[in-house]
Amino acid sequence: MSHRPTRRDFIKQTTALGAAWWVGNNSSAYAFADSKSPLERVNFACIGVKGKGDSDSSDAASHGNIVALCDIDDVRLAAKAEDKRFQKAQKFNDYREMLSKIGDKIDAVTVSIPDHSHASASIRAMRMGKHVFCQKPLTWSVSEARMMRETAAKMGVATQMGNQGTAELGLREAVEVVRGGTLGKVQEVHVWTNRPVWPQGTGRPKESQPIPPNVHWDLFLGPAPERPYYSIIYHPFKWRGWLDFGTGALGDMACHTANMAVMALDLFDPLTVVADSSGIVENETYPKWSVIEFEFGPRGDMPPCKLTWYDGGKLPPAELLHGEESKSSGSLLVGEKGTLYSPNDYGAAYVLLPKENFKDFKKPEPSLPRSPGHFEEFVIACRGGSPAMSNFNYAARLTETILLGNVAMRAGQKFEWDAANLQVINLPDANKFLKREYRKGWEL
Numbered sequence: 001m002s003h004r005p006t007r008r009d010f011i012k013q014t015t016a017l018g019a020a021w022w023v024g025n026n027s028s029a030y031a032f033a034d035s036k037s038p039l040e041r042v043n044f045a046c047i048g049v050k051g052k053g054d055s056d057s058s059d060a061a062s063h064g065n066i067v068a069l070c071d072i073d074d075v076r077l078a079a080k081a082e083d084k085r086f087q088k089a090q091k092f093n094d095y096r097e098m099l100s101k102i103g104d105k106i107d108a109v110t111v112s113i114p115d116h117s118h119a120s121a122s123i124r125a126m127r128m129g130k131h132v133f134c135q136k137p138l139t140w141s142v143s144e145a146r147m148m149r150e151t152a153a154k155m156g157v158a159t160q161m162g163n164q165g166t167a168e169l170g171l172r173e174a175v176e177v178v179r180g181g182t183l184g185k186v187q188e189v190h191v192w193t194n195r196p197v198w199p200q201g202t203g204r205p206k207e208s209q210p211i212p213p214n215v216h217w218d219l220f221l222g223p224a225p226e227r228p229y230y231s232i233i234y235h236p237f238k239w240r241g242w243l244d245f246g247t248g249a250l251g252d253m254a255c256h257t258a259n260m261a262v263m264a265l266d267l268f269d270p271l272t273v274v275a276d277s278s279g280i281v282e283n284e285t286y287p288k289w290s291v292i293e294f295e296f297g298p299r300g301d302m303p304p305c306k307l308t309w310y311d312g313g314k315l316p317p318a319e320l321l322h323g324e325e326s327k328s329s330g331s332l333l334v335g336e337k338g339t340l341y342s343p344n345d346y347g348a349a350y351v352l353l354p355k356e357n358f359k360d361f362k363k364p365e366p367s368l369p370r371s372p373g374h375f376e377e378f379v380i381a382c383r384g385g386s387p388a389m390s391n392f393n394y395a396a397r398l399t400e401t402i403l404l405g406n407v408a409m410r411a412g413q414k415f416e417w418d419a420a421n422l423q424v425i426n427l428p429d430a431n432k433f434l435k436r437e438y439r440k441g442w443e444l
Contacts, residue, residue, distance in 0.1 A: 006073035033125040042131075042382050043067045043107040047095045047121050049080040052135050052162065052238065054110030059375040060110050060133075061085040069103050070095045073236070075215040093216045095121045096441075108382050109159070111135060116245045119144035119223040123444055124153045131158040131382045133375070136255040137247050138392065138399040142407060143435035146422055147444065149396035158381035160374075160388035161395030163255045165346025167371035171260045172341060173363060174350040178264035182352070183335025188264055189307040190316035191258045193345070194328035200241035200312075201281050201288035205230045223442035238441040241285045247361035247406060248286030249311035253329065253345065254402040255395070258307065260347030261331055267307055268397045269419035278312070278356050288312050292405040309405060322353040407433045 009253045042064035046057035049071045057080065060066060066085060070092040071077040073199060077091055092098035099106070108131035111121045119139045122132045132152070139145045152159045165171050178186065208228030211217045217229045224244040240246035261267060266269065277290035289312025296305045310316060320332050327343035339353040352358040369389075371377055377388035387393075404417060411430035424430040438444065 006426060012186075012335070039080075040383075041065050043105060045070065045098060045102075045106045045109045045130075046112070047071075047090075047098075047109055048112035048135075050076045053110070053111065054080070056110040056112045056133065056135070056162065056375075057086070060108075061189075063375065063379040068092060068098050068102060068195070070098050072219040074216075076236075094219055096124065099124055099130075100130060101196040102128070106130055108133065108378075112162070114220070114239050114245050115247050115251060116140040116224050119148060119444060120223050120438075120442055122148060123151050126155045126157050126159075127157060129157060131378075133160045133161040133162065133378050136252040136395075136399070137161075137402060138255070138395050139403070140245075140247060140251075142400050142403045143422060144444070145396045145400040145403065149392050149400075150380055152392040152396075158378065158387065159392035159395075160378040160381070161255065161390045161392065163259055163346075163357045163376075163390055163395070163398075164374040165256050165259055165344075165348055166390040167374035167377060168346055168348035169370065170342075170344070170348040170350060171263075171346060172366075172370070174260050174342060174347060175264040176367050177350070177352075177365050178333060178335075178340060179367070182337065182361070182364070183333060183340055184337035185303050186333050186335040186336040187303050187305050189258075189261045189265070189267070189305060190310070190320065190334070191254065191261065191307065192310035192315055192329060192331075193249055193253040193257055195253050196241055196286070196288070198238045198241050199233075200248065200286045201278055202285055203282040204284045205233055221269070221439070223436070224390050224437040225437075225439065243280070243284060243286065245284075248290075249401060250286075250290065250292065250309060250405045251403060253311075254309060255398055256345050257329055257347070258309070258402065259332055259398065260342060260350075261307065261333055262398055262401065263394075264333070265296075265305060266299045267294070267296050267305065268401050269296075270307075270401060270404060270417055271297050272414055272416050273404045273408040274414035275405060275411075277409055280409060286406070287409065289314050290405075290409060292408060292432040294401070294405070315361060322355070324351065324353065 043061040044064045044066050046066035047070045049057050049069055066089045069089045072093055080086055109125045111134040118134050125132050138148055209231050211229045240252055272295040274293040275290055277287035278325045279287055291314050292309040294307040329345050330343045333340040338357055340350050341353055342350045381388050410433045411427055415427045415430055416425040418425050
């Protein structure tokens with residue numbers, strides 16, 4: 001009797017083709033990534049279908065079969081399901097129910113929901129052996145980031161965080177420039193953003209409103225404490241500034257804007273963190289502005305380094321730009337031989353300063369693989385190829401480091417960090433900000 005290959009057989013038998021992509025722009029790897037055969041295509045379930053969930057689910061549909069859509073808003077869910085690419089997908093409001101009922105039909109999930117539910121959805125899926133693409137920041141808390149990394153490693157699943165700048169040629173070139181010694185020793189990094197562009201620095205509304213029939217408010221709350229519904233204050237977008245749901249300006253953008261510097265300089269596990277800000281209001285929302293300093297010790301042959309983060313209109317000293325125009329977001333890596341300036345949210349473009357010192361600059365030979373596209377990297381990994389560059393082993397360390405800035409804002413003073421043991425050394429009371437109490441039914 002002849003053996004008929006299954007869809008899972010095709011997915012498992014692709015290591016060689018996936019690995020070919022990392023060597024270069026191999027045409028067979030591109031052809032493989034774009035295969036239209038239903039046997040070869042990954043079965044995706046998409047958790048969150050609006051905002052970034054709109055583009056993430058569309059990316060998944062371009063590279064796989066969409067077997068399920070999940071969203072807490074019936075109107076958004078129905079609108080997405082009208083697209084012919086999603087008409088065969090089963091619809092759910094609760095990702096726990098979705099994973100329980102049709103988990104055997106799912107190969108991978110996209111998680112594009114508010115920060116506070118990232119870990120809850122992703123870890124559940126990974127424990128079932130599902131590959132996970134999760135939006136940035138990877139988690140709401142520092143301890144969740146560590147758990148995401150450990151769970152991904154234990155389960156051996158393909159993973160990727162949605163900080164798409166990682167796939168940009170400019171970012172990878174900039175990392176090669178810094179690693180190649182063009183700037184000399186770098187001891188100073190500045191990163192800034194135009195966020196917040198949503199309400200922060202305010203208290204909880206005194207009044208409440210009836211929950212619309214299309215919104216499953218309890219499912220939106222997920223692991224967060226119960227609170228009354230209030231129209232447009234939390235759902236669909238303005239949740240980012242609320243401590244219970246979002247991670248503020250830092251969490252929203254630093255996994256993008258600090259990414260290049262962190263990758264180039266191995267800026268993980270700071271020794272100390274301290275924050276200055278307009279103040280967290282009523283333990284409800286993040287500050288209107290903040291300036292946060294992360295101190296890193298020596299890393300291999302690299303010297304100690306300080307990274308300073310700015311948001312809410314705060315900016316680094318103008319003289320560091322050597323006359324260049326300051327953009328609304330960007331990063332500066334200041335070395336003994338010069339400065340690399342990226343006037344971009346994603347580190348996707350860069351210029352070496354002062355310009356007159358680098359007129360004859362030649363780019364170093366490529367040492368990092370060139371990407372066929374951010375989501376494409378994830379699909380190749382799902383099929384057994386090389387890991388996506390922003391896989392959870394990297395992305396969780398980046399997120400863990402970044403979110404320590406929010407811990408510093410809540411702690412109110414400089415703290416010393418013990419990364420190995422995941423604890424604040426000198427301010428024991430600050431350790432409560434590393435994790436949260438989960439509502440019953442949402443425990444990890």
